[in-house]
Amino acid sequence: MPCIAFRQAQLADLPAIIALLTNDVLGQQREDASSPPNPKYVDAFQAVLADPNQLQVVATQDDEVIGTLQLTFIPGLARLGAWRGQIEAVRIAETHRSSGVGQQMFEWAIEQCRARGCNLVQLTTDKARPDALRFYEQLGFTASHAGMKLAL
């Protein structure tokens, strides 16, 4: 497999990340692929970059962005004051699905959680994505919780 690299995203990666978010069965209904990027994405990305507890991750191959996820480090009192790593908005480019990139990206992300002293990694996955649930179970995640959402 050609070499895949992982790093924190920069502002120049924003169009590629939006393209990944949009090219998705659920994302295509709620994202905006227009160019230049919708200012809402630019504002959100500035907030992510300014927050030391957020890490927008990109997977690249030959400088092309082929995957992304967002990692959030959350301090908290529960579980003896445990830090949690939380993963959101996971996307792999259509051309690279089932190639092992997703697994590599998760292994890299989980390593970042360890390095930050987290003793738990958590995510929610839409029940409309049964393949994703199996993927996470193979990585060792347990579906012990219900993931509940309230739209405002």
Place this chain on the structure above:
Amino acid sequence: MPCIAFRQAQLADLPAIIALLTNDVLGQQREDASSPPNPKYVDAFQAVLADPNQLQVVATQDDEVIGTLQLTFIPGLARLGAWRGQIEAVRIAETHRSSGVGQQMFEWAIEQCRARGCNLVQLTTDKARPDALRFYEQLGFTASHAGMKLAL
């Protein structure tokens, strides 16, 4: 019902919050009720207080802490750059359960999410707490997702 108030927790509230976390069917196995508080809780609370995107909430009645939850505000690119409010570690004092305090505390927390511009509130609830799941459904939450955890 006597007047219930809600506010951000202060360091002086820490023992009361730890007592709430511990007096719980799942918490009693993983928390530490010793006094003075385990330094891990103190470190974690300092991290929560130092992070402008964290809000440790307490519900009080006559200056006594009778409930708590943690609110995290998470910026992100997905959903057109939506901010999410996330709720963790919800506890109500045994003597005040089923009294409406939980609902009031959630209404207050959801209002904070609106005030911060979130358009989604999310939480996960352990499947070992079926009553909690029904409580969240009554508040309008939908169990659309699986909540997955990986212990490190």
